[in-house]
Amino acid sequence: MSPTSILLFHLYTTCCFLFSYNVVAESAASVFSFSFDFSNGSIYRSDDLLFEGNASLNGKLVDLTCNTEGESRQGCQGRMSYNHPVPFYDARTREVASFSTRFNFMIKGFNQSIAADGMAFFLSSFPSVLPLDAGGSTLGLHGGDGMNAKGADRIIAVEFDKFRNYFDPSSDHIAIDINTVKASANTTTLPNGSLRGAMTATITFNSTTRMLLATLQFDDNPSLGPVQVSTELPDPVTDLLPSEVAVGFSAATGRYFELHRIISWSFNSTLPFKQQENRKQLIIGGAPVSIIVLVGIFLVWYILSYFRWCRTRDSFSSGTTVKRFEYSDLCDATSRFSKESVLGEGAFGTVYKGRYTDDNGNTQDVAVKKKKKTTVEIEDFLAELRIISETRHMNLVELKGWCCSRNIWDLFDFMCWCRKQKVNLFLVYELVPNGTLEDHLHHREEILPWEKRYQIVKGIGSALRYLHHECNISILHRDIKPGNILLDLDFTAKLADFGLSRTFASKNDTTLVTTAIGTVGYIDPECMKNGDVKFQRKSDVYSFGIVLLEIACRKTREEVLERYRSKAEPSMVEAADEKLNGAFDETQMERVIVLGLKCSDPQGKQRPFMLDAMKFLEDGIELPAITEIQ
Secondary structure, rough: HHHHHHHHHHHHHHHHHOOOOOOEEEEOOOEEEEEEOOOOHHHHHHHHEEEEEEEEEEEEEEEEOOOOOOOOOOOEEEEEOOOOOOOOOOOOOEEEOOEEEEEEEEEEOOOOOOOEEEEEEEEEOOOOOOOOOHHHHHHOOOOOOOOOOOOHHHEEEEEOOOOOOOOOOOOOOEEEEEEOOOOHHHHEEEOOOOOOEEEEEEEEEEEEOOOOEEEEEEEOOOHHHOOOEEEEOOHHHHHHOOOOOEEEEEEOOOOOOEEEEEEEEEEEOOOOOOOOOOOOEEEOOOOHHHHHHHHHHHHHHHHHHHHHHHHHHHHOOOOOEEEOOOOOHHHHHHOOOOOHHEEEEEEEEEEEEEEEEOOOOOOOEEEEEEEEOOOOHHHHHHHHHHHHOOOOOOOOEEEEEEEEEOOOOOOOOOOOOOOOOOOEEEEEOOOOOOEHHHHHHHHHOOOOOOOHHHEEEEEEEHHHHHHHHHOOOOOOOOOOOOOOOOOOOOOOOOEOOOOOOOOOOOOOOOEEEOOOOOOOOOOOHHHOOOOOOEHHHHHHHHHHHHHHHHOOOOOOHHHHHHHOOOOOOHHHHHOOOOOHHOOOOHHHHHHHHHHHHHHOOOOHOOOHHHHHHHHHHHHOOOOOHHHOOO
């Protein structure tokens, strides 16, 4: 539908409302929400909060665990929850609520070198009941063995855990729990000691996609940068909890102790409380002149909003030459982003398979990446758009176009300029139909032959040589891994997912100072530290080296070196992938393994540039000896 049609529709409904006299209207139930700022006790009622165990209101803060000097703080456990039922789904229509919550909290140690469990935001049966046998390892969420809670003991929780129990992947981590903390649905590991001081968490649940997403910001240590954990709740969501739930916080300590505090808390849900139907006469009076003025103001404001949005949207493509798609075109191409069209999902969004007809009447398959919904944080989107639009290489995925859309039907969001506005962002790529290198190396029964592996190696190297040395402005990819290497039907490698890419100011500027980001196992070890680090072209070279060893040997760098050292008469080809059964060119194999080891040297200064790496791979021009095996 055209913007003019939408405008006429909004004007029609507004006029119907303004010109009605003696209108009988049903009082609408507002969506459910509440907000607490514990530093100002005059703006909320204490009766709205339920405290259990050792939790208490302590001045202008809420302490979930013990904070009294005269008593032992060991074995403390406490809960604070909203003292009224919160709608989780409508028992009659089975409509599930989407919700969001934001809270500021603090974890404070007592001059101890060891952490003491942690805290969690939870949803449970209403009213909240603190289990008698709950302990520090379960954060006070449940008792017993803590596995597969049933009935009234069921929970959905986001935990902020500082203590490494036998079932935890690490000490500091955030995780999403469904009925147990001992087998989390998903976990994000954090640097040791990062969960301390003041922090802000935002948790959202989208009932349409069933995605639960938690974002954590480190207020006292912003150099760590925000971290996220997410998972898709099982279908049907209505089987997880009752229709009305308790929401709140739980914390516990065991042998060791620390303090868990809540500073402020807000919660919003799309599903209102059920209210008794009542009708009232809505008498709208006023002179026709006033009505005309109101309609005129609405019309002018809407037109200004529309043109302001068009100008903002069009500015996104400044400096790019790729096509801007209409949102309706992408809906048609992907069957309205149906589940059947999903190709995959990652940290930056979901990729859908689509088919569209271009301006010349040609039909072609495409991959549509739908960025995760966000308020306008457009910098990363623009970076990816502008970087890819400037690249042209057979071993890089071709960008076909982009789309930026908003829900024009949502008048409040569309016409409110004073707040960040929700935007849907899309990138449209050529469809590379043969899956990823990771699929072919690790998840398929058929063995990828050496000829194709060597072809892939040269393709990746050629792409990186182009990005580092042949573009007008050098480009860092920063997330090279088998999952980001796509293969066409001829097994031509195409480097994809430029979500973390960055450019240098000039070709002489070879260092980018930023926060560490990438994929564990492939990221340069010199970049794995807190705060700002220096990303260089040789940081990409390290990732390239790890991928080469994975292609040739399907082993880690350490395993390759160990295999080499364990032989009386060592040869590099001894480390080759056993599944190849020796069916490979020994010269090619040795070059790939030697280059993989050299490129993945822990010391960046020992790694070659991609120009030299490709000369060695293609022409045999020697590289310096590998010091680790001399």
